[in-house]
Amino acid sequence: MLAVEQLTTRYGSLTALHQATLRVDEGELITLVGPNGAGKTTLLTTITGLLRPAGGRVTFEGRDITGWDPARLVRAGLALVPERRRIFKDLTVAENLKLAGVTASAADRRERLARLPEVFPILRDRWSTAAGFLSGGEAQQLAVARALMSDPKLLLLDEPCLGLAPTMVDVVFDLLVDLRRQGRTILVVEQQARRALSIADRAYVLRTGRIVAEGPAAELARRADLFEAYVGGASAVGGGTAGGGAP
């Protein structure tokens, strides 16, 4: 469904992503793990068109989508839940969702607006609240719900558990498993590598801008060497979360 070939991204003279190659097949849940600064976010940002690649190719359902504008990619069926969520804090929960339905027809938008609160009951209680007042867990659910408003064929998530309380992390992982069961194709970037590997079909390990390992998730999870050398035993709650999270 998605094929990334030899993708290279530079920030000035710094190469953040070095000839990365990966693929996601229909119905798969793929995880991309790696330490801080490995280029995970750069990879997702380049796929979704916010960054221009310096080389390589991205194809989606057989079409070359390299360098496409994000707004066009959403219409093609590819949605990103960005790092740190980036929900619109001055807009209400309802407005966030309504805007995210901008690519859908009016009827589809109404139908999804009515259905999503059943999947995310928390959002219904906060429907007319400015999203800036949501707790971390609520905000993350809104971010996922927002991405689902475009009914994407492929859902990309960038560190959905960053800064969340442990109970909320469980909720997010359960949600991913649910979405996958409903047939949604998912590529999730996670720092909590062991946790992510436990739910994924296949995985890629990224380190300093290069893909250093790939394979079935269960297999990678057994390779202790990877965790010590590359991921730094990142099975505990992800770094940089101090003070974040709990509602």
Add this chain to the structure above:
Amino acid sequence: MTGFVQNLIDGLGNGSTYALMAVGVSLIFGVMHLVNFAHGELLTVAAYMTYFLQTRGTSWWIIVPLAITTAMVTSMGVEAVAFRRIRGANPFTLLLTSFALEILSHACWKLFVGSERKQFDKPGWAFNTFQVGPFLFEVWDVAAIVTTIVCLTATAWILRNTLFGLAIRASAEDFDAARLMGVKANRVISGAFALAGVLAGIFAALSLMRTGLAEPRMGANPLLKAVLAAIIGGLGSLQGAVVGGLALGVAEVFVRGYVGDWFGSQAAGLTDGVVFALIALLFVVRPQGLFNVATAERV
């Protein structure tokens, strides 16, 4: 007391027209982080259009919609030609470009139309007055206030209830996140310029009915007032721009009154100086403007 209320009404009349411009400046700043110093030139374009039509005997009923359309189309054209290619450049580049456009516009009018003032007939009814209790109203003041209230309410409604409005507000907060949701960057920015252009056109129509003249540099002063009003309110905040515009209009009228009382009517030129000093004082106390646009970061 009567004098006070009278001044207040005059101030609100002027201030509400500043608010029309300030909201446009603030809208554009919101989606592009550009303080558009060329925004005042929309008044000039509309003024020459009005001059051209009025001196040929066109009715004000036709002039007004044409002037507004001219401002809107010009605003969108400037965005497409000048600002689109430097979108995302640093704010200083954007600012300099808008300065250049302002100066270019002044020069072009001087060169191709002439630097002298062009006068045209004002609609007489605008200056009729009527009495309510002890208060004397000029039709124009009331028309300006009512028009502004209608326009700003409509703008607020659009921003709150339409997808286009949501896209503008979301883009103002996080442009890239809005693009990730499927918002088309060109369309939302062009739309913001169109809306700002319409508001500027309405301001132009109101102000031209009162002044009845067109000249090359006429956009500079309203622009300054609009930018100040937007900054007083907090750039990017639309309620702020409205409050800033009204506050500026009211402050001017009162300061002019006091300056006149103390220094004689010759000293009216001091008004701007005193008002600017007050604004400087405000920024010492509240450097972010009256309204703070950023919601508290909460992860």
